Amino acid sequence: MFKQCLVIMKREIFFMWRDQSLRNILIAGPLFGLFLFMGIYNHPRIDNISTAIVDLDRSSASRQVIAELKNTQDLKVITYPNSFEQLEELIKREQVIVGVVIPENYGKNIALHRHTKVAVLIDGANITYATNAASAVLTVTRTLGAEVGVKTLVARGIQPDQAKEAYQSIDFREEAWFNPTLNYAYFLVLPLVLNIWQQCCMLASCMNIIGENGVRSWLQIKASGISSFKLFFCKSIVHIFIYMLIVLPVYFLAFVFFKLPLNCGFIIFLLFTLVFTISLHSIGTLISSFSRNAVDASRFGMVIALPSFVISGFTWPIAAMPHWFQSLTWVLPQTWFFQGINYLVFKNQGWEFMVNYFLMLGMMSIICYSLAALFTHGFKAHFR
Numbered sequence: 001m002f003k004q005c006l007v008i009m010k011r012e013i014f015f016m017w018r019d020q021s022l023r024n025i026l027i028a029g030p031l032f033g034l035f036l037f038m039g040i041y042n043h044p045r046i047d048n049i050s051t052a053i054v055d056l057d058r059s060s061a062s063r064q065v066i067a068e069l070k071n072t073q074d075l076k077v078i079t080y081p082n083s084f085e086q087l088e089e090l091i092k093r094e095q096v097i098v099g100v101v102i103p104e105n106y107g108k109n110i111a112l113h114r115h116t117k118v119a120v121l122i123d124g125a126n127i128t129y130a131t132n133a134a135s136a137v138l139t140v141t142r143t144l145g146a147e148v149g150v151k152t153l154v155a156r157g158i159q160p161d162q163a164k165e166a167y168q169s170i171d172f173r174e175e176a177w178f179n180p181t182l183n184y185a186y187f188l189v190l191p192l193v194l195n196i197w198q199q200c201c202m203l204a205s206c207m208n209i210i211g212e213n214g215v216r217s218w219l220q221i222k223a224s225g226i227s228s229f230k231l232f233f234c235k236s237i238v239h240i241f242i243y244m245l246i247v248l249p250v251y252f253l254a255f256v257f258f259k260l261p262l263n264c265g266f267i268i269f270l271l272f273t274l275v276f277t278i279s280l281h282s283i284g285t286l287i288s289s290f291s292r293n294a295v296d297a298s299r300f301g302m303v304i305a306l307p308s309f310v311i312s313g314f315t316w317p318i319a320a321m322p323h324w325f326q327s328l329t330w331v332l333p334q335t336w337f338f339q340g341i342n343y344l345v346f347k348n349q350g351w352e353f354m355v356n357y358f359l360m361l362g363m364m365s366i367i368c369y370s371l372a373a374l375f376t377h378g379f380k381a382h383f384r
Contacts, residue, residue, distance in 0.1 A: 006257070008157040010015070013210055014384075017176075025200050025203065025309070026200050026201075026242065026243075026246055029197070029199075029200045030193055030194075030196050030197040030200065030246060030247065030250045031197050031249065031250060031253075032169070033192065033193045033196040033197075034189070034193045034250055034253055034254060035198075036259055037185075037188065037189045037192045038185065038189055038195060041184045041185040041188055041189055041364070042185060042234065043182065043184075044133045044184060045074075045132075045181065045184065046074070046128065046184075047073050047074045047076075047132075048073075048074075048075075048076040049070065049075050049076060049077055049097050049098055049129060049132060049133045049136065050078050050095065050096045050097050050098070051076060051077045051078065051096060051097070051098040051099070051100065052076045052077070052078065052079045052080065052081055052087055052090055052091075052096040052100070053066055053069065053077055053080055053081075053097050053099075053100045053102070053131075054080070054081050054082070054083065054087050054099070054100070054102065055080065055102045056101070056103055056104045056106075057102050057103065057104055057105065057106040057107055058109030059106065059108075060107060061106055061107035061110045061111070062106050062107060063156075064107075065100075065110060065140075065144045066102075066120065068140045069100060072136050072137035072139065072140055073130060074133070074135070075098060075133070075137070076138075077097075077098065079096065079303045081099075083311065084101055087099040087101065087119075087121070090297060091121060091123050094123065094125075094169035095124070096123075097125055097129050097130075098120070098121070098122055098123075098131055098133045098136075098137065099119075099120070099121035099122075100118065100119070100120055100121075101120075101121070102118055102119065103116065103118065103119070103120065103347045103351060106118070108207075117277065118141075120135055120137050120141075122137070126259075130161065133149075135272075136355055143192055144350040147282040147383075149232060150339045159281075171288075172227075174252055174255075178263075178346040178347055179346060184227040185260070185283065186260060186261055186346075189254070189258075189260060190254055190260055190316050190341070190345065190369050191309070191338055191341060192300075193250055193254070194247075194337075194341065195309040195338075197243075197246065197247055197250065198276075198280055198308075198334060198337075199302070199304060199305040199306065200246075201239075201243045201246075201277065201281070201284070202280060202284050202302070202304065202305040202306070203278055203284075203298060203301055203302070204239060204242075204243075204284070204300045205239060205280065205281045205283070205284020205285060205287075205288070205298065205301070206283045206284045206287050206288050206291070206294075206298055206300065206301035207288060207294060208232065208235055208236065208239060208281070208284060208286035208288045209232065209372065209376055210288045210289075210291050210293065210294050210297045211283060211287045229373075232285070232376070234236060236281060236285065239274060239281055240277050240281055243277045243281070244273070244274060247273060247277075251266075251269075251270075260345075261345055261346065262334075262344075262345055263344070263345065263346060263347065263348040264344040264349075264350075266343065266346070268351070268354070269344050270336055271358075272337075272341075272344065272357070275293075275358055275361045275365075276333055276336070276340075278339040278361070278362075278365045279333040279361040279362070279364045279365040280334075281365075282295075282364065282365040282366075282369045282372070283304065283333065283364075283365075283368050283370035284301055285368065286369075286371050286372040287300045287301050287304075288372070288375050289371070289373075289375035290375045298316070304332065308332050308334035308335070309327075309334060309338065311325075311329045311335065312329065312330070312334050312335040312337075312338040312339065313329065313335060313338065313339055314338050314342070318335075325326055330360075333360075333361050334365050336357050336360050336361055337361070339357075340354060340357040
C-alpha cells in the first residue's frame, strides 16, 4: 500500500513539474511579490509630502505659520503661489498634495484676538497621501492654536505660566502599540505576498480532480485497482506539501532577511499556515470536482481567490462593511487566515485565542473535502 502511494505521489509531482506555466507561477509568483512589495514599501512612512503655501498676509504671524509647516517632517514646502487660482491648478496637476492659504489680515486678526481661518486644501484622490497629510497638518494647527491661545490669555492679564498651565492641563499623548512607527511594510508586505501565494495555490488546487475526470483517466484508475480515495488523498498530500515548500523561503526572507516582525513562535505560525493551506486546497478540490473542464475550474477558483483578500478585512475593516455582508466575509478561509496572521505577527495572542481560527479552518476543510467526494463519486458512477 505504501509503495502504491509513493507511485501516485511521484506521478503527481511529475505532472505538476511538467506543466511549465504552473511551475513558474508557483515558484516565482510569491518570491517575486515579496521583492516587489518590499521595494515599494521599503520606506517606513510617508513623509516629505509636497506642499504649497499662499501667503496673502505677509506678516510676522504668517511667517510663523510657514516656519511651523516647514519644520514638519511629513510636509515639504516646495512652492509659494501668489493666488488661490495658481494653488488650485497645482493641486489639479498633482504637483502638490497639500495647499495652505493664509488670508489677508491674518496677523492683524491674531493681534486683536479675532477669529480667523487658514484654509488647508488636501488632494483627496490618493487616500494614503491625504490621510498622512491631514495628520501632519493637524499636528501643526494644534501647536499654533495653543500658542495663540496662550497669547490671548496673557493679553487679558493672566500670567504667562498660568496661561501655559491652562493649555497644558490635559495632555493627550498618542502612542501606537504593536507597530509603533506605523511602518507600512510591517503591515502590508507579508499579507500582500501571502495573497499572491494563496491565489497560486488555489489555481493549482482547482486541477486536483478535473485533471483525472476524463473517461480515459477513470478507466486507467479502475484498471490499476487504485481506489479514488487513495488516489486523491495522495495527490492532495503532494499539493499541500508543495504549497508549504513554496512558502518557506518566503517566510525565511521576510523574517530573517527583511526583518519583518513576528511576535509569536514560528511553530504556531507554520502550523496555522498549514491548516489554512489544507482548507484552501479543500476549496480548490471542491471546485475541481464539479467543474466541467480545467478552464472552468480555473475561472471559479480565481473568482474566489482574487476578491478574498479585499473582503478579508485587511484593506478595509470588516466592522466598516455593511452589516449584512460582515457575516459573509467569514465564510471564506482567507478571512480567518489573514485576520489570524495579523494577530500572530503583531500581538501573539497565543493558543487559547487562536484555537477558534484553527477549528474553523479545519471544519471548512472537512466540509469541502466531503462535498468534493460526493461530486466525484457521482461522476465516477457514470463509468461503472
